[in-house]
Amino acid sequence: MKTVSPFLELEEKPRVGVTFEGERFELPEGENLAASLLAAGVRVFRRTPVSDAPRAPFCMMGACFDCLVEIDGVVRQACMIDVVDELEIVRPGAEAAKGTDDAAK
Amino acid sequence: MQRSDVVVIGAGPAGMAAAATAAGHGASVTVLDEQSRPGGQIYRDVDRAGPARAAILGRDYLHGARLSGELRAAGITHIDGAEVWAIEGQGRVSYTRRGCAAQIEAGRLILATGALERPMPVPGWTLPGVMTAGAGQILLKQSGVLARRAVLVGCGPLLYLVAAQMVRAGTPPVALIETQTRHDLTGAARHMGGALRGWRHLAKGLRLLAEIRRAGVPRYTGARGIEIEGTDRAQAVICQSGGKTHRIACDTVLLHHGVVPNTQAARSIGVRHRWDAAQHCFAPVLDTWGGAEGAEALIAGDGAGIGGAVVAELSGRIAALRAVEQLGRITEGERDRLAAPLLRARGRERAVRPFLDAAYPPFAEALAPADSTIICRCEEVTAGDIRGYARLGCLGPNQAKAFGRPGMGPCQGRYCGLSVTGLLAQANGQTPDETGYMRVRPPLKPVTLGALAQMDGTGDGAR
Ligand SMILES: Cc1cc2nc3c(=O)[nH]c(=O)nc-3n(C[C@H](O)[C@H](O)[C@H](O)COP(=O)(O)OP(=O)(O)OC[C@H]3O[C@@H](n4cnc5c(N)ncnc54)[C@H](O)[C@@H]3O)c2cc1C
Numbered sequence: 277m278k279t280v281s282p283f284l285e286l287e288e289k290p291r292v293g294v295t296f297e298g299e300r301f302e303l304p305e306g307e308n309l310a311a312s313l314l315a316a317g318v319r320v321f322r323r324t325p326v327s328d329a330p331r332a333p334f335c336m337m338g339a340c341f342d343c344l345v346e347i348d349g350v351v352r353q354a355c356m357i358d359v360v361d362e363l364e365i366v367r368p369g370a371e372a373a374k375g376t377d378d379a380a381k
Numbered sequence: 382m383q384r385s386d387v388v389v390i391g392a393g394p395a396g397m398a399a400a401a402t403a404a405g406h407g408a409s410v411t412v413l414d415e416q417s418r419p420g421g422q423i424y425r426d427v428d429r430a431g432p433a434r435a436a437i438l439g440r441d442y443l444h445g446a447r448l449s450g451e452l453r454a455a456g457i458t459h460i461d462g463a464e465v466w467a468i469e470g471q472g473r474v475s476y477t478r479r480g481c482a483a484q485i486e487a488g489r490l491i492l493a494t495g496a497l498e499r500p501m502p503v504p505g506w507t508l509p510g511v512m513t514a515g516a517g518q519i520l521l522k523q524s525g526v527l528a529r530r531a532v533l534v535g536c537g538p539l540l541y542l543v544a545a546q547m548v549r550a551g552t553p554p555v556a557l558i559e560t561q562t563r564h565d566l567t568g569a570a571r572h573m574g575g576a577l578r579g580w581r582h583l584a585k586g587l588r589l590l591a592e593i594r595r596a597g598v599p600r601y602t603g604a605r606g607i608e609i610e611g612t613d614r615a616q617a618v619i620c621q622s623g624g625k626t627h628r629i630a631c632d633t634v635l636l637h638h639g640v641v642p643n644t645q646a647a648r649s650i651g652v653r654h655r656w657d658a659a660q661h662c663f664a665p666v667l668d669t670w671g672g673a674e675g676a677e678a679l680i681a682g683d684g685a686g687i688g689g690a691v692v693a694e695l696s697g698r699i700a701a702l703r704a705v706e707q708l709g710r711i712t713e714g715e716r717d718r719l720a721a722p723l724l725r726a727r728g729r730e731r732a733v734r735p736f737l738d739a740a741y742p743p744f745a746e747a748l749a750p751a752d753s754t755i756i757c758r759c760e761e762v763t764a765g766d767i768r769g770y771a772r773l774g775c776l777g778p779n780q781a782k783a784f785g786r787p788g789m790g791p792c793q794g795r796y797c798g799l800s801v802t803g804l805l806a807q808a809n810g811q812t813p814d815e816t817g818y819m820r821v822r823p824p825l826k827p828v829t830l831g832a833l834a835q836m837d838g839t840g841d842g843a844r
């Protein structure tokens with residue numbers, strides 16, 4: 277899955293090990309998780325519950341929810357998380373990535 | 382429960398300036414922002430950017446460091462990483478931080494939640510590799526990450542700024558596909574009137590364009606028929622320009638055709654909004670100070686209507702003066718005296734907007750997309766679906782939710798709300814005001830039961 281990344285990192289920083297879908301990546305510690313996964317060559321962050329279409333970060337500001345990933349059983353926006361050592365990241369299950377509107381009612 | 386004289390939501394220029402001004406008059410201030418560092422969109426992460434990044438981003442960006450410095454003044458508590466998900470009653474604000482929920486009671490509430498990029502539904506815009514131009518810029522500001530082979534598509538000053546920043550960083554975009562026409566620009570010239578400031582903005586734009594041209598970035602202007610090609614990721618942009626069809630191969634597509642107020646928080650507390658025809662979006666109905674119609678809150682910055690960073694900063698200070706006057710810390714007379722120069726400066730800055738709004742109108746195709754184009758990214762509802770609901774008698778966005786769930790996914794309509802209103806209004810021959818907008822209900826951001834369970838009786842869980 278590791279292809280040449282379409283993104284370039286301007287600066288070198290100390291790295292820590294994380295896994296995404298079981299694959300190991302060395303990401304810059306304390307940096308934004310979505311940005312770091314993109315720079316590491318990850319292209320598909322999640323698949324949509326409706327049509328299983330691939331998605332990746334779109335807004336990078338916490339608004340679109342296309343960067344959703346699952347960490348420790350909790351579905352979160354990768355663009356709102358910093359990289360820390362030993363993160364185990366997976367694509368969210370179809371149920372988990374559904375809307376909140378129903379639950380809120 | 383925690384309590385502050387003034388609670389500010391958003392730590393962009395508007396929120397930072399509001400906090401500094403209110404604290405300067407002795408008010409206790411808490412600033413909540415979901416980002417892990419202050420700055421908002423324009424000054425994203427300004428405290429951490431090293432000299433290399435600062436050189437790429439330019440002087441305007443570094444002004445933010447002065448503002449974020451003011452946030453460290455006595456009397457201000459900045460709670461970073463705080464996602465505000467509910468505002469209730471007399472200014473009780475609920476938020477989640479690091480997985481714990483907490484609440485704070487506000488004497489006066491100032492919303493400074495900024496802008497979102499205008500949704501730009503074109504075929505293929507949901508593919509991995511397609512982002513907003515602002516997202517491309519956030520990657521650079523916040524992480525020093527740049528797209529190697531990007532095509533920028535759309536219009537507006539921010540598009541040129543991002544292109545120029547990419548040039549300075551040594552990774553110029555593969556191409557710039559511009560949707561505005563020469564006609565838009567000449568038509569805009571009549572809005573210049575006495576506003577010399579307009580020329581300054583124009584000159585800034587021309588300098589950016591010169592930088593882009595010197596780098597040899599091909600430009601396609603007056604582009605139409607824009608489509609993004611690819612099956613599981615973006616591989617090329619197709620467009621028509623100058624009477625020809627072009628296909629430009631790339632890995633990343635950065636879309637942009639303006640910014641619109643982020644109205645989620647204001648709508649959730651019942652602030653009345655009105656369609657702004659010049660800016661082609663909804664904006665809250667406010668008095669001079671930013672006082673909202675329909676709810677007890679002040680609104681400042683781009684969330685009050687798009688004015689840019691300077692207007693955001695000024696309106697933050699103006700709103701804060703009103704707040705401290707309401708709290709009895711200054712008299713109305715003092716408020717008016719202190720506000721007068723700020724109001725004048727804001728008036729001068731705003732004078733340029735009609736020109737910018739006319740020079741860079743939204744991309745017409747993205748306001749009336751082909752039937753097969755996805756409008757609601759979350760629930761994958763197409764423009765044709767929305768038109769179909771209208772044929773079945775659907776008049777408004779809330780009714781549309783019952784037909785096919787547009788706006789009911791996790792983004793809660795942030796990237797489809799304006800499209801749904803626009804399409805229904807077109808189909809039913811109504812105005813956007815008549816059509817209305819999706820009702821926004823808390824939680825504004827998903828909250829887990831675990832986070833709620835962490836909230837102790839005092840509501841101080843997340844500090
Ligand atoms: C992606 C993007 C990039 C931009 N880049 C530039 C640029 O380079 N130059 C320029 O002149 N203009 C830029 N703009 C325009 C920009 O809107 C203004 O210049 C300026 O940032 C507006 O300031 P503000 O204080 O109103 O809002 P913002 O700077 O947007 O700040 C709003 C803050 O509110 C926070 N917030 C929103 N909702 C919540 C919530 N529910 N809970 C907690 N926090 C919340 C956000 O995290 C954000 O930090 C950009 C706009 C966008 C959307």
Ligand code: FES
Pocket residue numbers: 310332333334335336337338339340341342343344353354355356
């Ligand atoms: S990329 Fe849009 S929410 Fe993270």
